[in-house]
Amino acid sequence: MKSVKDLLEKLDYEVLQGNVEQEITELVYDSRKVKENSMFVCVKGATVDGHTFAKDVVEKGATVLVVSDAVEVPEQTTVIKVADTRVALAYLAAAYFDYPADTLKVIGITGTKGKTTTTYMVKSIMENAGFKVGLIGTIEAIIGDERIPANNTTPESYVVQEYFRKMLDAGCDYAVMEVSSQGLMMHRVDGFTFDVGIFTNIEPDHIGPNEHASFEDYLQCKAKLFQKCRLGIVNADDVHVAEILKNHTCKVQSYGFSEQADICAKDMKLVRKGGHLGVSYHVSGLVNGDIETSVPGRFSVYNSLTAVAICNHYGVAVDVMKKALLHASVKGRIEMVHVSDEFTLMIDYAHNAMSLESLLTTLKEYEPGRLVCLFGCGGNRSKLRRYEMGEVSGKLADLTIITSDNPRFEEPQAIIDDIKTGIAKTDGKYVEIIDRKEAIRFAIEHGKPGDIIVLAGKGHEDYQEIKGVFYPMDERVLIQEILKEEHLMGH
DSSP states (O other): OEEHHHHTTTSOOEEEESOSOSEESEEESSGGGOOTTEEEEOOBOSSOBGGGGHHHHHHTTOOEEEESSOOOOOTTSEEEEOSOHHHHHHHHHHHHTTOGGGTSEEEEEESSSSHHHHHHHHHHHHHHTTOOEEEEOSSEEEETTEEEEOSSSSOOHHHHHHHHHHHHHTTOSEEEEEOOHHHHHTTTTOSSOEEEEEEOOOOSOSBSTTSBSSHHHHHHHHHGGGGSEEEEEEETTOTTHHHHTTTOOSEEEEEESSTTSSEEEEEEEEEEETTEEEEEEEEEESSOEEEEESSOSHHHHHHHHHHHHHHHHTTOOHHHHHHHHHHOOBTTBSEEOOSOSSSEEEEEOOOSHHHHHHHHHHHHTTOOSOEEEEEOOOTTSOHHHHHHHHHHHHHHOSEEEEOOSOOBTSOHHHHHHHHHHHHTTSOOEEEEOSSHHHHHHHHHHTOOTTOEEEEESOTTOOEEEETTEEEEOOHHHHHHHHHHHHHHHTO
């Protein structure tokens, strides 16, 4: 049981009816979850407004309502008015779970790119240093041995606080989380202070209906993080860094290739050995040493530098960082799968033209014998994406293997034909193999020394959606099956 008055202690509020001298059993913002003696927060979503359920939730047993608009409910129901119910939910949830972020050290990472990879790198380094770390991210939340698939990059404020509480209970010292601009805009990370806030980079993204009205708005949302943390760590090379820090209230450190950065990278080299790709560089300033990562490309320097800057703040030794970064990877993000020392095979989530172009351009820097790109496109989605991805792959890859992704309710062949329309704008070579496993088998069987083969589009997903049914399909499992079958056949 929780006292209503205690839950409200950090909020400005007005009691419209009833009183706050009572106890509730649960804090709820989803009308379907209301039980006897709950407190219900009327949150306005993009499509649904919680205020419309006021009568309904009282009938189900809610005894306290938190509102920003007028509601008509029986007089024995306590109604508390606040300026913004989303902000209120964040503070109420923090109090409801007994302020877990006051004990946990919470690290929040914002930026257009690099958030996911960096969170996993930080987790890997800190755990190598002997700490226990919880993670909240785009793909999943990880608490101890539990992995919870994610729906939003930054979950609702109640869920964030619930996870923090579970992390503390599981013995975690740190929580590292991705903080989206949406999460900041929707007040999902209000009600606590981040120990460290990080800015990776910003590009025009997420602009449009139900998202940000303009780039300025997107920028301002990200900048909010630096009014909510003790230390801000920022990418000195990003042109918008001054705007991000405009109204900051935290101490600041920076990283990047810039000589002015507190943690500076130089002498970057591309590394290629035994089917693996990576990058090495020297770091100086607050941290000194040589770093190598097992993830290719210039942006891996940034992702690993970010992780180095964070872990350095917590006193982790350079040797520990070096060891962890050699092995840190994220499922489905340029994830190497070793099938041969002769050529490189990887799985990546690139599922639109922009991400595919950035990936293939990065891989071309390694001067592969051939760059082979295998992908399909989702059904019941934009045709434009198919044309664009076809054109990018036709232009940059030496061979494109067109296959099926999640056809949904469309015919796989019709989707493949759309991709071919894009490839036709280029002189790129291609083969088409509808069955994804057979397409992967073709790629492996025809792999030549020095090739880099990319399986794009599925990444961390482990299913295929066909006509409304989800079938298990994990590319890692398919690769192992193919290798086993090949072995048995004596290839």
